[in-house]
Amino acid sequence: MNFEIKCALGILLPLTAMIFIYNGLHSLPNIISTISLLIIGTIFSGSAVADIILKRTR
Numbered sequence: 001m002n003f004e005i006k007c008a009l010g011i012l013l014p015l016t017a018m019i020f021i022y023n024g025l026h027s028l029p030n031i032i033s034t035i036s037l038l039i040i041g042t043i044f045s046g047s048a049v050a051d052i053i054l055k056r057t058r
Contacts, residue, residue, distance in 0.1 A: 003051050010045030013037045 017037035025031045 001047075003048060006044045006048040006051065010041055010048050013041030013044065017041065 014037065017034045020030055020034040020037070023030075025034060
């Protein structure tokens with residue numbers, strides 16, 4: 001996957017989760033969606049950081 005796409009997803013997914021949190025976590029699907037968006041966003045941003053580190057060490 002492209003580095004730019006990883007960065008974009010790493011930023012946009014947690015922002016989407018913040019919108020869910022701001023609107024209120026009134027139901028279980030909202031809570032599950034928020035947690036999954038945060039986890040997936042963390043994975044993508046971590047992958048982008050790993051790409052940066054690997055490019056600098058090569």
